[in-house]
């Protein structure tokens with residue numbers, strides 16, 4: 001694993017941008033590592049990949065990669081990426097986005113891109129809060145969760161991002177935590193394989209924001225917390241119906257992998273006709 | 274799969290050389306002739322006709338049309354497509370133009386060529402959707418936050434809508450900046466004769482690409498033109514594009530006053546220093562005039578009629594029409610203010626361009642507003658009456 005990480009760093013990382021802006025114990029960097037490993041294992045020509053992002057800690061990732069990158073406005077990564085992909089279908093589009101970026105301000109673009117089944121891979125780094133702006137409540141903050149703008153505990157019901165993506169029509173959907181590197185890499189690879197809209201949610205530690213206010217701790221403790229609060233889809237499905245209904249943990253795994261007409265392909269059929 | 278400019282195909286798609294069409298249609302023709310290959314938009318009166326015609330013609334011309342989920346997305350998509358190498362456009366009206374502002378600023382900051390046509394309607398808010406206005410002149414200038422310079426043009430006819438749409442593409446490619454075409458409900462829905470220019474009758478400017486290899490290329494480094502060369506996504510140049518303040522290599526630099534100053538001043542200067550060559554006006558001066566009418570866009574039509582009527586009555590009057598709105602034609606306005614005592618400014622708003630006009634005139638002439646809102650154009654008589662009431 002260590003050697004592989006070094007190889008990935010040499011091959012894909014933009015040295016001049018180092019050190020990163022990420023806090024100690026932040027999981028965003030792990031997501032970058034897993035994504036680049038998936039790209040590497042798929043042997044995709046990096047010259048033909050465009051990394052697109054919105055605004056947030058997670059959205060800073062494209063800046064650390066030696067490849068084309070488009071760091072857009074808050075919530076709009078998918079909209080910009082739609083233009084990139086539609087104008088040049090030969091490009092592979094990978095999006096890094098946060099929970100606030102993707103499902104708060106950018107929720108409309110998310111559901112429409114899923115509906116269109118446009119060929120792109122969205123990697124949504126869910127840390128349950130707005131990390132970059134100091135840890136405010138987000139559309140995925142668990143009910144009761146403490147943030148700088150939910151000082152009495154969150155009274156809202158969070159989104160299940162994967163359900164949202166599936167309801168809107170995404171054709172590849174999976175959720176993992178940073179504690180499952182191989183599964184995450186596998187999911188990104190399948191997302192890249194899918195000719196359509198792929199949505200991969202990765203539950204990621206944010207010790208400075210969500211961690212601090214909910215006494216989760218740092219480093220190892222946070223990864224443990226992620227494990228404790230999630231359950232594998234296979235295990236969840238094996239539970240008796242009654243227990244399933246009571247289950248509070250977040251279900252992890254691959255939820256969908258199916259085929260459907262892809263938007264840009266259909267679009268260019270009109271152009272070539 | 275990349276778009277190629279195919280003039281024959283485009284002419285076939287446009288059809289007859291001489292047509293009787295709306296301004297919204299001639300804008301589409303202009304875009305196609307200029308080489309637009311990507312359009313993203315969202316329906317809104319009185320601009321919807323541009324999107325409808327684009328959806329019909331653009332695929333046939335070898336391009337791509339998308340109706341996005343809103344105007345924020347439309348603006349984002351045309352910026353993304355521009356980095357993928359396309360010449361791109363969106364069209365909208367007031368409410369949608371308001372939504373586009375954040376991403377217009379992003380296009381300024383990242384030096385992304387793209388064209389936005391705002392077929393202005395009467396606001397604020399939803400206002401009078403089917404009524405024309407000139408209510409977004411200042412929004413075009415200052416709608417997005419932060420220091421920046423913008424290019425905006427305003428046509429007064431169907432033919433000029435076509436010509437200026439081509440010009441808008443050329444300026445956006447040349448200066449790597451968003452260009453706004455400010456038409457309005459009157460011109461957009463007006464039907465007039467429109468002649469497609471022949472090859473050689475108009476210029477097509479393409480952004481300059483990198484002239485050095487990948488390892489020597491510095492994406493935001495400019496030569497004396499102040500405009501950097503633009504690499505296209507997918508060509509291996511590995512460009513990082515960000516709306517954060519960035520250094521020439523493209524990397525963010527968010528707490529250096531020096532880096533910010535250098536970048537933003539260059540973005541302003543690349544337009545400001547070319548004000549002369551960007552400025553287009555129509556001048557019709559008479560020796561010995563003491564009064565003048567200064568107008569633009571739709572309101573320049575009744576203004577020109579008022580000038581003709583006054584001259585028929587042997588009154589001397591100067592006429593200046595602004596075609597370039599931003600950067601503001603300061604020198605031309607000052608020159609007029611030096612010639613006459615009073616300048617009348619009919620605008621379809623309660624006073625927008627009258628402010629930079631006053632600033633440019635520097636007190637050399639009295640500037641008198643002739644405002645009108647609510648839809649209908651000024652009548653020539655209304656303008657002449659205002660001139661009689663010696664303010």
Ligand SMILES: Cc1ncc(C[n+]2csc(CCOP(=O)(O)OP(=O)(O)O)c2C)c(N)n1
Pocket residue numbers: 055056057058059074097098099100101102125127129130131132133138
């Ligand atoms: C239009 C706009 N509104 C607000 C902001 C401020 N802002 C920057 S990042 C951010 C939230 C980021 O949260 P998330 O997407 O969850 O990413 P994280 O930082 O947690 O990775 C906000 C609200 C902005 N940049 N632009």
Ligand code: SF4
Pocket residue numbers: 021022023025026027028057058127131132205206207208209
């Ligand atoms: S605030 Fe949270 S998400 Fe942002 S860098 Fe720090 S730990 Fe990571």
